[in-house]
Amino acid sequence: GTGTAAFYALVDTGAVSSSTVSTRLSEGVERDIFTVSYRPTERGTEKRYKLTLLGRRIYDWAEKTEFERQVRKLRRLRHERDTSFEQLIGKLNRDMEIRKMVADSNPLEGEDVDLPEGASLVPKAPSEEELREAKFERMEESLEPIADDQGEESSE
Known part of the structure; x- marks a missing residue:
């Protein structure tokens, strides 16, 4: 100034x-x-x-247009973006290391594995019907018997 x-x-x-x-x-x-x-x-x-005088006119223009504030805002946003990106890379690297440790902890390389017919080393996801049945079973297990007024359980 x-x-x-x-x-x-x-x-x-x-x-x-x-x-x-x-x-x-x-x-x-x-x-x-x-x-x-x-x-x-x-x-x-x-x-x-x-x-x-020319420099002062440029300075006045920058102040009037809030140029400096906009530049600071842009730098802050770039910093936030760079930080988020670095965090994402860190999480990806961590997850890759975890996957590598899990894979290395029980390797089956070079070993003969006899699997029953139709079986797989990769767990099969349950079907929608199996998920629905498991949900109903959990719901039924959590039900408590209803007692009548005299303290006896009903037969239902």
Whole structure:
């Protein structure tokens, strides 16, 4: 905005690498967006950057259009996407390791296995009818006998 800023102050406020900041500052000086001044410090001379009139107009436009806020929002969404993707990859890798451990824990390679006719090593999923019957059996098992008023169980 207003005033001057040193290179490292600009690097600290941005979400890009120091080489990117350096490149953009050089381009900005070439295009008359920044002016460079030098200030003596305890460690030597510090290079300071200040917006020119053109730079100030660009800055004002960016503020007016909420450009910076939109860029921050975009970076946050990218970070969330990247994080979600990394979590997904982690879960896939974990699941693949679990499958490998299960497969390695009881290998049948090189062994002769006698299976009854029609049998398979892969468990067969129950049919809809079998699932329905199992459900009714569970429901009947959970029923308690109904007692009449005198404490005797009914014959139903």
